[in-house]
Amino acid sequence: MLPRKMGFRDYIEALEEERRKIQVFPKELPLSLELVTQAIEGCRQQLSGTVADYNLNGQSECSEQTSMDEGPAFEEFIPIKKRASQDSVEEEDDEDEDEQHSHQLKKTTSDKKKSDWLRSVQLWNPNPPPTKEDVPRKTNVVEVKRNGGAFQPFQRDEKSVVNGKANNGASAIGKAPSSPPVPATSSTGPMRIDSKKEEKGQAQRKQRRCWSQELHKRFLHALQQLGGADSATPKQIRELMKVDGLTNDEVKSHLQKFRLHTRRSPIMHNNGSSQAAPLFLVGNIFVQPPEYGAVATSTASGGELTTVSAPTGIYAPVAAHPPPVTHATIMKHSHSQERPNNHSVHSDSPASSSSTHTITAPSHAP
DNA sequence: TGAGGAATAT
């Protein structure tokens, strides 16, 4: 990278050109812009004769480090676009790709929507994990919960469809479970499906939602209180979870999945209730988990989910935690979307998630 | 009505 003096001019020009290009996307490439600018300055100083070592170093380092050392950091920031929008509602997130040109127009409105929406999407996290930056936002969680907005059902019915992508918007915040399309006709008739489909078409099907860590924690916590997955019923769980907008079906589904997983890996089965803590294999080591999730959950959630880990906590720490993990044994998790962490893992699957959080297990009841 | 489970969709 370091050009020889004779090449500096060209190099600077090249850098300037680069900068011009970057300037086109100041929002997207703020750092690049800065880096290039610094590089240019450095080169200039070089040219001028005052060779400030730091410049060279800085320059080269910048470019290199950014890619190397901070690489990972960037990865975490990849979602930046989206997050950026969260932090400062000045940016458009989802729309950015296809709507850059038009976003200006929508900005105002969409911003509002977004902010509202963002506020409400804590438990449900259709989007990937938040990062550290968001940590402080846990407060949101609280609010959300309070309002019952914890659960973001995601509705995409007719109305929301309008904007195409995102708009889960606004309305969804607190309640409105998306689901119940309800059987107006209910029925038993063979036509149920057809009629529905005909009426709404595919809109009918709820969009899939992923259970966020928070949500799952609540789930586990409820499970624990109810004596485990086997004895708990969806309705009870839902009630204990106290998540607005959460439907029985959703809980049931999650429970079903949870049970399946536990069966597959019986190891951890005693959740909630229990007792003996099973050991599970983590890598080559056997670990004694809190109790499958329940545990951690309990604590945390216990009374104060609020504080907790907010989404971020969940993920961020995760990365940090060395541990545990592994869940591999248990399940593969999956959750959703891509997560920045390389670490593998974890998280969310019913099983793992909790394991993540560690311990302490005061099981208590509300 | 609700639960459990299977089928289906994503």
Add this chain to the structure above:
DNA sequence: GATATTCCTC
């Protein structure tokens, strides 16, 4: 293949 939603049955 995993996970979520919907359907079916009890």
